[in-house]
Amino acid sequence: MQNWFSENINLGILISTLLLVLIGLGSIYSATYDAGASDFFNRQLIWAGIGLVAMLIVMFIPFRTLQLISYPLYIFSILLLIGVLIFGKTVAGSKSWFGFGSFGLQPSEFVKVTCVLALATYLSDKKINLSRFKNLLVAVSIVLIPIALIIRQPDVGTAIIYVLMLIPVLYWAGASLTLMLIIISPAAAAVAALFGITPFLIVLGTLLITFFVLKENKLISAIIFSITVLVGVSVQFIYGKLAPYQQKRIDTFLNPEADPLGSGYNVIQSKVAIGSGGVFGKGFLEGSQTQLNFIPAQWTDFIYCVPAEEFGFVGSILILILFAYILFRSINVASTAKSRFASLVTMGVVSIFSAHILINIGMVMGIMPVIGVPLPLLSYGGSFLLSSMLMVGLLLNMYINRKEY
Amino acid sequence: MTDNFTYHSRKNVFYVILGIVFIVFFVRLIQLQFLYSEKYGKMSAENAIRNVAVAPLRGYMYDRNGILVVDNRPAYNVTVTPVEFENKNLELLTEILKMEKEEVLERIEKGKKYNRFSPVKIKRDVDFQTLSFVEEYSGQLKGIEYQFEPKRYYPTKAHGSHLVGYIKEITESQLQKLGDFYRQGDIIGASGLEAGYEKYLRGKKGFELITVDAEGKIIGNFNDGKSDIQPVEGDDLELTLDIKVQALAESLLSDKRGAVVAIDPTDGGIIALVSKPDFNPELLSGVTPFSVWQQLNTDPAKPLFNRATLTKYPPGSTFKMLLALAALQEGIIDENWRVNCRGSFTFGNKVFKDMHVHGSTNVVEAIQRSCNVFFYQLMLKTGLPTWTKYGKQFGFGAPTGIDILEENSGLLPSEEYYNRRYGKGRWTQGYLVSLGIGQGELGVSPLQLAAYAMALANEGKYYKPHVVDKIKEKESKKIIKVEPVMRQINLKNEVWNAVREGLYRAVNVAGGTGAAARVPGINVAGKTGTAQNPHGKDHAWFIGFAPYENPKIAICVLVENVGYGGVFAAPIAGLCIEQFLYGEIIRNKLNQPKIILTKTEAEQIRD
Structure with missing residues (x-):
């Protein structure tokens, strides 16, 4: 028994996850504390319970069954996404919820799970070769369909997460570096060009260095480079031709929360919260920034500043270490797993978590633009917590089956 | 492709990228929590921003x-x-x-x-x-x-309360629904244009x-x-509003209950839209004291209710033209078809009355003198399905789509309606006779009737009524023109001519019921109507347009609980038309006697 347990259960990831969920619950308790536990806390507690059960179930689903149900699950979840656009409830300007009384479900969160499974199932097929255009197109479409639907809600943050999942998974599945450069560099150039000349030049510079380091074929390099320059220049040209209000719309799209609410304020306050926490923090329920509600709706996207203020550097770094452990350990599992499916599912989850952590913590620390994306396992939100725990369930499942072919 | 060598080298790429991310976070934490912690601590202590x-x-x-x-x-x-x-x-x-x-x-x-x-x-x-x-x-x-x-x-004399609408503090449920733009205590458009164009x-x-x-x-x-x-x-x-016409119409209805809707027949723009009694919008332009709300809500005259778009009364004789158009267009009758009016009409065992004995009457004379007997018979001859079909074409029984949000569809009965209401085969042609003169189970709003007057004026160009002509965007400095939306009702020229001639004669030729709408120097055409009201005095209607030759204004006037349309509604229409076309009221200056009818003259006008 002892042997079986240590052989099959990835205790490190399991414990890190549970610790992060507990820290999240504590932070939500503190952020919404008003002479007692709030509704937010009680709801999140229920969701954490549901999430724990769901995580354990997913962990023990037979490996083959997961592969078999991945396409039907994917199709079902896409239908839910279409349904939410038609029948959904609008919350904060975004039509992304199914409401059942006082509980709501956000299908776009669960599609993350089904999308990773479907993509992994497709790419793990031995006949699939990403250098064939048709195969590449199918793989990209599996992710682009939900993106197209989510953009309509509109929820730009979640759509960005899907893109940041697709690219690493394609790379992991064996896409050549040339292919990755063809996909990434024009897109990066287009976005960078909107931010200004300097970011655009940085992208071009990085590209040149990459060619040099990789000793890429000169002709292909030249083609990719010219396409990138062309895309960047034409984006800037088109942007320059637009009327000021249209330019503003693009700015708002790139930086969705900056314009209407003055997000400068949120970020300033969140930096004050983190900074004033110092080394050891102000103590649980003692953070003045948190307790005095300086940061609107702190329990969702700005949750990281609660432990950062109340437990200081010690608390902040602990969270980073737990996340880093889960990610690095999982990459290791993915690289040693015997089956391609297990490896790809693990990398899909790793990419989604990494994207969330990068965007969210970067925003809260004031080094990334303000994009509304929550922090996995910590932020308030039932659907998101549940889907995050489902994904950890997948990581643990793949660990159990790492020796299966 | 599945060899561990690939994974091994690719793994390192991920390790490096993620490693950089976490190191950047680490450095940033050191910067914020060690180096600047004193500065941020002070800011936090003072809650400085x-x-x-x-x-x-x-x-x-x-x-x-x-x-x-x-x-x-x-x-x-x-x-x-x-x-x-x-x-x-x-x-x-x-x-x-x-x-x-x-x-x-x-x-x-x-x-x-x-x-x-x-x-x-x-x-x-x-x-x-x-x-x-x-x-x-x-x-x-x-x-x-x-x-x-x-x-x-509101700098002018007009209230325009139901048209312009009012604003109020946002409610909790609106806050939840509308998301990020609004905060508690913000102002939001609550009715009329203020609500319809809130986002602009x-x-x-x-x-x-x-x-x-x-x-x-x-x-x-x-x-x-x-x-x-x-x-x-x-x-x-x-x-598209003419605020002077609006102010005049409001003052003419000042101690009455009723509505005036005037439309530009060249594009469907609303010239005036009045509902009385109304309220002073300034009282509702922010936080309204509870006492004011209570007074407005409990007032039996319902000042908040927009009579111009929400009432549904039978249109009375103003509906006769619809039947005439339907019968002429379908070839059921021609202009020479005559009815001998003896002052009443018996169908089955029921007697339907007329106001006068009109004698031998054709369609033009029947419109001019508002002969009921003619239209009783014509209704039976035309039948319900055809009548309903034309009613729909002229926009009855459906919202007009005006851009001030609240309006009523009204009721245009059809065979299905009667089958539903009374059961199949359990209603007879006798139910229809009253419809021919616009009475019975029929409900229209002043806005719908004004739009119908517009279509009569411009020979079937049914424009969607609208109040906003242009939106001047402040940020882009662009001017967005609201393009008129038009639907053509195709009828033969001679059909339009016959009915329009009837309307002209109703106002301008002796024996017509709309003489009180006359305007010096301008030919007005129109039709009076009286809606039977089981709860009190009848409601007075008038619809019309002017100038007859080249219409620039179509109008509908409703005055509740007063009596005949020719007496109470027509004069208001005449004055509004005069104000719009001359830009002022000229009849006093011209030294012409005011058009106020004597008692005997008024007695003559029964429509």
Whole structure:
């Protein structure tokens, strides 16, 4: 028994996850504390319970069954996404919820799970070769369909997460570096060009260095480079031709929360919260920034500043270490797993978590633009917590089956 | 492709990228929590920065001649910053603001939920005296300030209350639904154009980051105001409205219940839309005192109810043209078909009355003199399905699609309607006879009738009624023209000519019922109507258009519970037409006798 347990259960990831969920619950308790536990806390507690059960179930689903149900699950979840656009409830300007009384479900969160499974199932097929255009197109479409639907809600943050999942998974599945450069560099150039000349030049510079380091074929390099320059220049040209209000719309799209609410304020306050926490923090329920509600709706996207203020550097770094452990350990599992499916599912989850952590913590620390994306396992939100725990369930499942072919 | 060598090298790429991300986070934490922790600690202790929303000016509205109809003027709100508020000041504050303690506390509580450090509006639009008190006691009243916020102001004599609509403080449920733009205490359009064009009129809020010291005193703008976001004024609306016609119509209905709708038959633009009794929109341009609300809501005359678009009364004889058009177009009768009117009509065992004995009458004369017997017989000859079909073409039984949101479809009965209501085969042709003269189970709004008058005036061009002609976008400086939407009702020329001639004669030829609508120097065409009212005196209708040769205005007038349309509604229509076409009332200057009918003349007009 002892042997079986240590052989099959990835205790490190399991414990890190549970610790992060507990820290999240504590932070939500503190952020919404008003002479007692709030509704937010009680709801999140229920969701954490549901999430724990769901995580354990997913962990023990037979490996083959997961592969078999991945396409039907994917199709079902896409239908839910279409349904939410038609029948959904609008919350904060975004039509992304199914409401059942006082509980709501956000299908776009669960599609993350089904999308990773479907993509992994497709790419793990031995006949699939990403250098064939048709195969590449199918793989990209599996992710682009939900993106197209989510953009309509509109929820730009979640759509960005899907893109940041697709690219690493394609790379992991064996896409050549040339292919990755063809996909990434024009897109990066287009976005960078909107931010200004300097970011655009940085992208071009990085590209040149990459060619040099990789000793890429000169002709292909030249083609990719010219396409990138062309895309960047034409984006800037088109942007320059637009009327000021249209330019503003693009700015708002790139930086969705900056314009209407003055997000400068949120970020300033969140930096004050983190900074004033110092080394050891102000103590649980003692953070003045948190307790005095300086940061609107702190329990969702700005949750990281609660432990950062109340437990200081010690608390902040602990969270980073737990996340880093889960990610690095999982990459290791993915690289040693015997089956391609297990490896790809693990990398899909790793990419989604990494994207969330990068965007969210970067925003809260004031080094990334303000994009509304929550922090996995910590932020308030039932659907998101549940889907995050489902994904950890997948990581643990793949660990159990790492020796299966 | 599945070889571990690939994975191994690729693994390192991920390790490096993620490693860089976590190292950057680590360095940033060191920077914030070790190096700058003193600075941020101080800022946090002093709660040094406030985020204060700056209200934008709501868009202005102009009438078709460029007259400013809806304006803004400065007003001041008293605000409380919840965290600084001291309960010992509650007594003094409620005394100065003349408010209940509970109300003040409730507002502060709601504000706390969002942000205890953002000022919350306690009372809107305070008078000068209150403002001076707040200033006087500012040393004592910690956290209590006043804030500029523009208020709606209506510079003309007209109220336009149901057309322009009013604004009010946003409700909890609206806040939940509408998301990020609004905050508690914000103003939102509640009815009419204010609601229909809310997203243009509201503008964009600005935000100021204000630095305060430990005492809560304002030091200045954070970062020299570079982080502030300037408010953007709301977009202006250019209306098709003629505010002078609107004001005149309002004054003509001042002590009555009723409605006037005037439409431009060349594009469907609303010239005037009046519903009486109305309310003073200035009373509702912010926080409305409970007493005012209660008074408006319990008033038996229902001043908040928009009679111009929401009432559904039988249209009376104004509906006769519809039947005439249907029968002529379908070839059921021609212009020479005659009925001998003996003053009443017997169908089955029921007698349907007429007001006069009209003798031998053709379709033009029947419209001119409003002969009921003619139309009783014509209805039976035409039949319900054809009548319903033409009713639908002229927009009855459906909303017109006007851009002020609230309107009623009314009721246009069809065979299905009667089958549903009475059961198949359990209703007879006798039920239909009254429909021929616009009575019975039939409901129309003044707006629908005005649109019908428009289609009669311009020979079937049914424009969608609209009030906004152009939107002037402030941010892009673009002017968006609201293109008229038109649906052509195709009838033969001679059909239009016959009915229009009947309308001309009804006003201008002896024996017509609409003589009171005449305007000096202009040929008016029109038709009177009287809606039978089982609950009291009949409702008076008049629809018409002018000039007859080249119509520029179509109009519908409804006066409730007074009697005949020819007596009570037609004169109002005449004056509105005169005001619109001449820009003033000229009949007094011309030294012509006022068109006020003598008692005997009035007796003659029974329609």
